[in-house]
Amino acid sequence: MNENEQKFQIALTLLKGIGFEEAKKILSIDTLSAFFSSTKMDLVHRYGIQPTVASALYKEFSTALKVADKEYEHCLKNNIKSLFFTDDDYPYRLLECYDAPLLLYTKSNTSFNQGKFISIVGTRNATYYGKQQCQQLVYDLANQLQNIIIISGLAYGIDITAHKAALEMNIPTIAVLAGGLHRIYPAVHRTTADKMLNNGAIITEQPYQTPSEKRYFLQRNRIIAGMSDAVVVAESAAKGGALVTASIATTYNKDVFVFPGRVNDAASAGCNALIKHHKATLIENADDLCYFMGWNTATKKKKEQKQKYPDGFDSLNPQEKSIIQFILQEENVSIDKLSYLTNIRIEDLLPILLMLEFQNYVVCLPGNRYQIK
Numbered sequence: 001m002n003e004n005e006q007k008f009q010i011a012l013t014l015l016k017g018i019g020f021e022e023a024k025k026i027l028s029i030d031t032l033s034a035f036f037s038s039t040k041m042d043l044v045h046r047y048g049i050q051p052t053v054a055s056a057l058y059k060e061f062s063t064a065l066k067v068a069d070k071e072y073e074h075c076l077k078n079n080i081k082s083l084f085f086t087d088d089d090y091p092y093r094l095l096e097c098y099d100a101p102l103l104l105y106t107k108s109n110t111s112f113n114q115g116k117f118i119s120i121v122g123t124r125n126a127t128y129y130g131k132q133q134c135q136q137l138v139y140d141l142a143n144q145l146q147n148i149i150i151i152s153g154l155a156y157g158i159d160i161t162a163h164k165a166a167l168e169m170n171i172p173t174i175a176v177l178a179g180g181l182h183r184i185y186p187a188v189h190r191t192t193a194d195k196m197l198n199n200g201a202i203i204t205e206q207p208y209q210t211p212s213e214k215r216y217f218l219q220r221n222r223i224i225a226g227m228s229d230a231v232v233v234a235e236s237a238a239k240g241g242a243l244v245t246a247s248i249a250t251t252y253n254k255d256v257f258v259f260p261g262r263v264n265d266a267a268s269a270g271c272n273a274l275i276k277h278h279k280a281t282l283i284e285n286a287d288d289l290c291y292f293m294g295w296n297t298a299t300k301k302k303k304e305q306k307q308k309y310p311d312g313f314d315s316l317n318p319q320e321k322s323i324i325q326f327i328l329q330e331e332n333v334s335i336d337k338l339s340y341l342t343n344i345r346i347e348d349l350l351p352i353l354l355m356l357e358f359q360n361y362v363v364c365l366p367g368n369r370y371q372i373k
Contacts, residue, residue, distance in 0.1 A: 003072070008032035009084040011068035013102045013205075015060050017053060020085070020100045027086065036061055067207075074208040080105050080181055083112075092340035093117065097226040097252050101205035104223075105181055108201035110172040112227070113340070115147035116295065119228035119249075121221075121242040122158025122235040127267045130235030133259045134158050135165045137232065140286035142169035145295055149174060149200070151224055153217075154189050158234045158242070167195050174227070177204040178220040179212030217241060225249035229334055230293055233258040233280065236270030243270045246280060253368070256280040257289055294332050294365030310361050310372055319344075320356060324372070327362060332371035 012018055012032060026035050029047055038046065043054035075082055083090045083104045091112040094100040118141065122130055141148055150166040152159040154175035166173035173196055177185065181204055184190040193202050205223065206216060221244050225231055231249040233256070236242040246256045258280040261268020274280035283289050313324060319342075326341045327333055335353075339346045353370060356362045363373045 004033065006082060006084075007065065007068045007072050008036055009103055010071050010082065010207075011036065011061075011064040014064040014067055014207075015057055017057070018102075020098065020102060023085070023102050036065065071207050074182075075105065078181065078208070080107055080208070082106075089113070091227050093228070093336050094223070094226045096336055096339070096346060097222070099222060100226065101223060104203050104205055105208070106201050106203040107181065107197055108203070109196075109198055110149065110174070110200050112174075112201075115149050115172075116145060116293075117149050117151055117228045117230075118289075119151040119224045119231045119245070120158065120162040120234055121152060121224060121231065121245045122233055123237055123240055123242060123267065123270075124155050124157040124159075125237075125267070126157035126161065126235055129261070130158055130259075130267065131161045134161045134234040137234070137286055137289070138162060138165035138171075139169060141289070142166075142171050144286055144290060151176065151227055153178070153220060153224055153241075154184070154186075154193060154202075155241075156186065160189055160192060162234070163189075163192055163196065167192070167199065170199065172200040174200050175202045176220050176223045176227070177202060177212070178206070178216040180204060180206045180208045180210035182209050183212075185212040218244060221245040222248045225254060226252055228254060229336070230255045230257060230289065232256075232283070232289065233271055233274065235259065235261065235267055237267055238269040238273065240270060243274070246274060250279060255293065255368075257283045257292070259283065292366045294369040294371070312359075312361070316361075320352065320361075323349075323352060323356065324361060327370055327372055332365060332369045335368045335370070338370065 009032060012023060026047060040054050040058045043049045043057060044051050083106060085100060085102055089112065120134060138150060148171055150162055150173040152162045154177060163173045163175060175193055175196055179185055184193045196202055221241055225245050225248040231246060231254055233242050233246050249256050258271040258274050260275060260282050261271055275282050281292055323342055326338060335346060339349050353362060357364060360373050362370050364370055
């Protein structure tokens, strides 16, 4: 990708009113270079933008491009990579989110598209119980599974506990920041963030010098939810950002899990409420999480089966064969990842999988995961 294209991508994120759906529409019509060369009338007639909105957008072009120039230079000087939503390295799980960030800024030493992504969130005022549950979950997952990545928000309490436990077990961990990458917040966690650069990543959708303001923390939570295969709320009071993350994850059709607490324990009131209202699944340990996600089924038998196509494979059409081959390669695979691998939209993929299930080629596991029957 050339320098100008990256600058146009950054500039697009700076325009008010341009979200994920609007950006996709713009790119379906022409290049970003052409878009930023448009007149006000072009914006109306070519891109279908309302006249008043088009006028406001047109006025923003010059400023957005100037700021994008500076942002691009910040990225070069500080070894920051920008990932636009059309890039191959962009987290594919986010592409199924209606409000996905157009662009992410990252310092990374891990793939965002390989492995099992588990977000662990919770209160900043974590109790000994909450921290212990969080640590033990990460320790056990690291011992039971391969290729797992722990995601959290680098905040006090549960977040930093999850990150540190992952680093201790030598598994990648990703911190999603609310502000720009110029300053780690909270500053006391910089040492942990630096360690992630060797085994994980720090990412944000905010430009380099953006402060960590309250409104950005809520936006950050949707990335934590959207990048994950499973979201675990380790501990939360009746109100808090972790509950917001869990709620967002539900709208994305992600699996949400919680550790229960005592009925009179204020620190676990939020977790207990999620269970009571059937908004999350109760787990007691890593075994439970693996069971519900279908991650405990990759046995030796399945590995031996990996090289063997099911009976009747030759009678399938090319698209169905491709789906079967990807499921075999992955042993069991989430609907999101299968959509990414096959380049078939989820709404188009579901009826094909249903038919394959009726024909006894595949089986649907808990957590919307599929394996060969």
